[in-house]
Amino acid sequence: MGDLGSITLWLALVLSSYSMVGSLLGKLLKARALLESARKTVYLLVLVIGVSTASLVASFITRDFEISYVAEHSNLAMDNIYTWVAFYAGNEGSLLYIAFVLSIMSAIAVISAPDKLKPSLPFAIAIMMVVLTFFLGVMAWMANPFDKLPIIPIDGEGINPLLTHFGMFFHPPALMAGLIGITIPTAFAIGSILGKQTADEWMDVGRIWGLFIWALLASGLLLGSWWAYTILGWGGFWFWDPVENAAFMPWLVLTAFIHSIMVQKRRGMFRMWNIAIINIAFSLALYGMFMNRGGPVPSVHSFGASTLGWIFLLFLAFGTLVPFAIFFWRFNLLKSSRSLESMISREAAFIMNNLLLLGIAFVTLWGTVYPLISRLITQQEITVARPFYDQVNGPIFLALILLMGIGPLVPWRQANISALLKALIWPFSGAFILIGLLLLLGINEVYPLIGYGIGTVVAAGIGMEWIRGSCLRKRTFGENYVVAFVRLIGANRPRYGGYIVHLAVVMVMLGVLGASFFNVQKDVVLAMGESAEVGDYEIEYVDAKTQSRSDRIAYLTELRVYRGGTYLETMTARREFYPSFNMAATRAAIKSTPVEDFYVVPSENMPDGSVGVRILINPMIWWMWVAGPLFIMGTVVALWPERRTSSALSDVAQLA
Amino acid sequence: MPSVLILIMGTVVVAYAQTPTSDSESAEQYDEAEAYNIDSMIMCPVCPAETIDQAQVPIARQMKQIVRDKLAAGESREAILEYFVERYGQNILAAPPKRGFNLVAWLLPVVVLIGSLVLAILALRSMKQKEVLRDMADDSELEPYLEVVDDILLNSTIEPATQDKASINPIQSGDNPNHG
Numbered sequence: 031m032g033d034l035g036s037i038t039l040w041l042a043l044v045l046s047s048y049s050m051v052g053s054l055l056g057k058l059l060k061a062r063a064l065l066e067s068a069r070k071t072v073y074l075l076v077l078v079i080g081v082s083t084a085s086l087v088a089s090f091i092t093r094d095f096e097i098s099y100v101a102e103h104s105n106l107a108m109d110n111i112y113t114w115v116a117f118y119a120g121n122e123g124s125l126l127y128i129a130f131v132l133s134i135m136s137a138i139a140v141i142s143a144p145d146k147l148k149p150s151l152p153f154a155i156a157i158m159m160v161v162l163t164f165f166l167g168v169m170a171w172m173a174n175p176f177d178k179l180p181i182i183p184i185d186g187e188g189i190n191p192l193l194t195h196f197g198m199f200f201h202p203p204a205l206m207a208g209l210i211g212i213t214i215p216t217a218f219a220i221g222s223i224l225g226k227q228t229a230d231e232w233m234d235v236g237r238i239w240g241l242f243i244w245a246l247l248a249s250g251l252l253l254g255s256w257w258a259y260t261i262l263g264w265g266g267f268w269f270w271d272p273v274e275n276a277a278f279m280p281w282l283v284l285t286a287f288i289h290s291i292m293v294q295k296r297r298g299m300f301r302m303w304n305i306a307i308i309n310i311a312f313s314l315a316l317y318g319m320f321m322n323r324g325g326p327v328p329s330v331h332s333f334g335a336s337t338l339g340w341i342f343l344l345f346l347a348f349g350t351l352v353p354f355a356i357f358f359w360r361f362n363l364l365k366s367s368r369s370l371e372s373m374i375s376r377e378a379a380f381i382m383n384n385l386l387l388l389g390i391a392f393v394t395l396w397g398t399v400y401p402l403i404s405r406l407i408t409q410q411e412i413t414v415a416r417p418f419y420d421q422v423n424g425p426i427f428l429a430l431i432l433l434m435g436i437g438p439l440v441p442w443r444q445a446n447i448s449a450l451l452k453a454l455i456w457p458f459s460g461a462f463i464l465i466g467l468l469l470l471l472g473i474n475e476v477y478p479l480i481g482y483g484i485g486t487v488v489a490a491g492i493g494m495e496w497i498r499g500s501c502l503r504k505r506t507f508g509e510n511y512v513v514a515f516v517r518l519i520g521a522n523r524p525r526y527g528g529y530i531v532h533l534a535v536v537m538v539m540l541g542v543l544g545a546s547f548f549n550v551q552k553d554v555v556l557a558m559g560e561s562a563e564v565g566d567y568e569i570e571y572v573d574a575k576t577q578s579r580s581d582r583i584a585y586l587t588e589l590r591v592y593r594g595g596t597y598l599e600t601m602t603a604r605r606e607f608y609p610s611f612n613m614a615a616t617r618a619a620i621k622s623t624p625v626e627d628f629y630v631v632p633s634e635n636m637p638d639g640s641v642g643v644r645i646l647i648n649p650m651i652w653w654m655w656v657a658g659p660l661f662i663m664g665t666v667v668a669l670w671p672e673r674r675t676s677s678a679l680s681d682v683a684q685l686a
Numbered sequence: 687m688p689s690v691l692i693l694i695m696g697t698v699v700v701a702y703a704q705t706p707t708s709d710s711e712s713a714e715q716y717d718e719a720e721a722y723n724i725d726s727m728i729m730c731p732v733c734p735a736e737t738i739d740q741a742q743v744p745i746a747r748q749m750k751q752i753v754r755d756k757l758a759a760g761e762s763r764e765a766i767l768e769y770f771v772e773r774y775g776q777n778i779l780a781a782p783p784k785r786g787f788n789l790v791a792w793l794l795p796v797v798v799l800i801g802s803l804v805l806a807i808l809a810l811r812s813m814k815q816k817e818v819l820r821d822m823a824d825d826s827e828l829e830p831y832l833e834v835v836d837d838i839l840l841n842s843t844i845e846p847a848t849q850d851k852a853s854i855n856p857i858q859s860g861d862n863p864n865h866g
Contacts, residue, residue, distance in 0.1 A: 264740040271735055369813040381806060389802070393795045400782070400791050408787050411777035413729050415737065418781035422795050551722065551739065553747070633742040644742065 032097045035085035036176040042078045043166040050159035053152040075133045096182045105188035107580040122175035129165045131207045150225030157217035191608045191615040197257030204250030209315040211243040216312040219305045228363040245665035247281040252658040263616040263631045265646040270419040276318030279391045283311040286387040302364045313350040372444040379437035386430040435488035457490035478543045485536045492529045527668025534660035541654025550647040557640040564645045568592040582608045585635040605632045716757035
């Protein structure tokens with residue numbers, strides 16, 4: 031099995047090199063047959079890498095411990111369902127996963143590329159194949175998943191216990207797929223420069239792939255937060271950890287990209303800027319991969335500790351310098367025909383949006399890099415953690431969300447200021463009313479007040495658009511409100527899909543503000559039968575069970591929960607200790623409502639039967655998790671293809 | 687409408703003035719919220735990238751207890767943080783202190799953000815000016831064509847449609863309009 035995997039890996043390396051060289055030579059020599067075969071090789075690669083992937087999966091299922099990777103990441107006691115997670119749990123396997131995903135995405139991108147991109151397509155293929163060849167090469171020479179052990183062990187080491195969680199089935203693969211997926215729009219962008227197609231031909235594929243990858247990354251990030259919340263045991267959801275930041279930064283830049291590409295689509299502007307941004311996103315993705323594999327800063331992730339850092343650093347340098355060199359070389363071909371007409375316009379709002387998003391990415395990068403700078407210049411070790419990012423990024427986020435509320439109300443090209451102010455009256459009035467109400471309720475922390483006010487501006491603006499649009503449809507077409515609302519969304523999917531995503535962002539903000547500013551935390555040690563009070567909750571430690579498995583000991587703690595004297599329910603929190611990893615994984619007992627989460631996680635099980643628990647009340651964090659599916663739904667709506675036939679009626683509807 | 691807005695804002699201001707400020711704690715007790723804030727500024731020395739309010743190891747608990755004891759004794763936030771820095775070094779703090787070289791950590795992002803905003807505005811302004819200049823240049827290019835159009839209109843035999851409305855077409859036979 032392992033041999034088949036190894037052989038197909040080498041074969042894939044040869045094929046991807048061929049496709050890369052063939053595409054470039056074919057363009058140079060204008061050899062159509064060569065171009066054709068290089069293109070078809072992209073499809074063949076899916077099959078070949080697929081076989082390699084399948085043989086690794088098969089090795090896991092058969093527990094072939096002769097293969098070093100299988101022995102490191104599984105054992106006889108492991109449930110087969112975790113094979114999926116074990117596959118990408120370590121360095122070598124995750125590289126194979128990335129290569130497989132890239133081959134699939136490349137094939138889809140090539141097969142669905144529109145005809146108008148024909149001159150650029152070979153260049154785009156070459157770029158995708160460069161990246162794929164890199165990953166296959168690293169595997170073949172430095173990190174082969176199919177390396178064998180000289181002596182076959184009787185049992186493997188088992189899978190990292192922190193990974194045996196539902197969220198881990200999706201978080202790493204979504205993030206890794208998202209990060210490598212940035213290759214696709216980058217390939218089309220640079221490919222179009224090389225193919226001298228410097229108008230807006232690549233824009234449609236750029237937009238579609240950009241949105242899809244953006245949603246993938248957003249899901250991965252939120253899932254990671256959710257996983258950290260339920261399994262890491264401290265009730266938080268974002269560390270500003272270097273590895274987290276490494277995935278966050280490309281996503282921020284991609285967010286900027288999917289907005290500014292709207293300006294290119296609508297007005298043919300920002301051509302150069304869009305290519306620059308997608309290059310930056312790609313570089314940051316490579317930087318993320320560098321951080322994740324042998325990066326210089328320690329992190330909670332500690333995933334796949336390896337010595338591959340330097341080769342990824344080299345590829346990061348290559349992947350940054352070459353695209354930007356190409357960009358500057360053909361710079362003057364990219365100039366837009368139109369320019370900004372007014373500082374108060376939708377275009378200007380998008381510029382501001384890009385500035386703020388890139389600003390947050392810069393601050394995040396700066397925080398990751400500053401300890402190294404401090405060490406170099408002052409020989410002093412300085413930590414940059416949560417307080418720094420919260421204080422510096424917080425205001426920028428607030429400004430960004432405020433812009434999110436105002437921007438959609440600003441017309442294209444030039445805004446009539448008094449009309450704009452009129453449109454803003456209701457959202458801002460709503461914000462002030464809400465702030466007043468919150469003050470009356472006794473909430474007087476400045477930050478959350480501003481945040482909730484801004485959230486109101488966004489929600490009110492969107493709500494007003496929906497109500498107005500639905501009413502207009504009702505008047506024009508006689509539909510009832512529900513049908514009008516649905517058809518309204520259907521008639522202008524990018525816009526209303528975007529609104530849904532904006533609402534999801536507000537929901538995330540609600541969760542973050544609530545849990546950060548109004549949370550209550552208490553650490554107590556409870557003996558059997560003892561109670562503790564937190565807020566208006568009371569918990570009573572009633573039962574303890576111990577379960578032994580071959581690789582772990584599970585301690586279950588049963589607690590009765592009361593609120594204001596009334597019994598609510600019995601919750602079970604668990605803590606599993608893995609002796610071979612010397613690590614404990616916890617499952618918090620969480621009672622979640624839209625108002626607040628009541629969260630109990632055991633931190634220590636004492637020999638005398640008492641248990642140390644952390645109790646948390648996290649207000650409104652429910653909204654953050656519910657926002658996840660909403661992000662996806664909004665993206666699906668925005669990407670849903672519209673029927674080509676455009677009638678006069680749908681043109682009228684577009685005005686709504 | 688503006689008056690309604692002012693009324694609402696006024697209500698907000700009055701409401702804010704009414705909210706009670708947090709009461710001071712007695713000498714024996716400490717403010718848990720302040721203790722929690724200080725906790726989140728101190729890193730756990732043995733955990734990878736966790737503050738002592740996040741970490742659940744014994745040393746983190748001990749450090750939290752020290753924070754609370756010192757608060758109860760009336761020590762200030764700076765004194766408590768300084769206590770830990772003396773024993774563990776600067777990197778026990780979760781963020782760079784806002785003095786000395788480390789001010790760069792805090793100020794650079796602000797400078798970069800404001801700087802890029804200024805740059806963007808300047809770049810956009812210069813793009814706008816180029817567009818205006820180009821429009822003016824366009825007019826002179828069209829000169830010869832405009833003259834041909836004038837000739838055609840001058841020699842046209844089509845009568846204006848109505849006489850009672852103000853005439854839209856100022857060109858009449860014999861006129862030689864001036865296009866400057």
